[in-house]
Amino acid sequence: MTDYAEEQRNELEAIESIYPDSYTVLSEKPISFTINVTSDAAENGETVEATLKFTYVEKYPDEPPLWEIHDQENLEDSDMGEIFTLLQQQRSRNRG
Template sequence: MTDYAEEQRNELEAIESIYPDSFTVLSENPTSFTITVMSDAGENGETVETLLKFTYVEKYPDEPPLWEIQSQENLEDRDVQEILTLLQQQAEENLGMVMIFTLVTAVQEKLNEIVDAIKTRQEEDKRLKEKEAEEAETKAFQGTVVTIENFLAWKTTFEQEMSEIRKKRQKEEEQVGKYKLTGKQLFETDHNLDTSDIQFLEDTGNSVEVDESLFQDMEDLDLDEDDPDFDPLAMGSDED
């Protein structure tokens, strides 16, 4: 006859020696305890962790223990469900043998796989971002590929813009033409401008008188203007 209590006590002692820092006894009747299971650190130090609670049933190990996940860190709901499924599978495969160490080891391997998957997703995200950045840079360098469709669309927009510019310029020129007259148009519209200068002289009494005596003796002067040494001021001083 199997002594279930003895097998349970022996396994409990072994588990405590294997996991001294993560093993905690919660109760003795029924025997219940927790084990913290943590993955190995990933490349960037990331880890995942879960706190497993086990409870012996009366006929353990011929019957599987009870288990539950009391807490977890960095695990998604999908990961938690996969761990529970894994525990059920391992327990069925190891009926008749003490199995806590086997169950914990399977969970730890699963956590390591999850960390590896996180690393793979991070690398994929990084490559995707790098690819998107390269494509954006290439597109900016090459410009937009011209097709018939986008050329016709650009041509229509360009012609509309040019038409608006011409209309605006024509309107501005018409507005300026209303208020600006040429010199000819000024004389044609105001005939007083024809005699304005004469009237100014007559109104002010200004006249120009010339003293002809100042020029009477100019013909008697022997002026050699071609002489490079010719100095009219010097001549005047010699006569004095």
């Protein structure tokens, strides 16, 4: 039997070590957190930023997490579409 809670806690520790300055826990039940992502200056010299919010469902990692883009700065609609597509692809690849 899978111990989902243990797997989720272990993953949170890994994420925190990878993103120590841009990671914030919002809730522990269900586990929900944000990661702030910042790019180098875009073509027009503006920095592109987004806050990605992830919420683990009860059976994560066997079921994909919920995710959304919370705050964003200097992202165009086409960029948002590409981010959603990439997240969806990763969700499909990383199940279980």
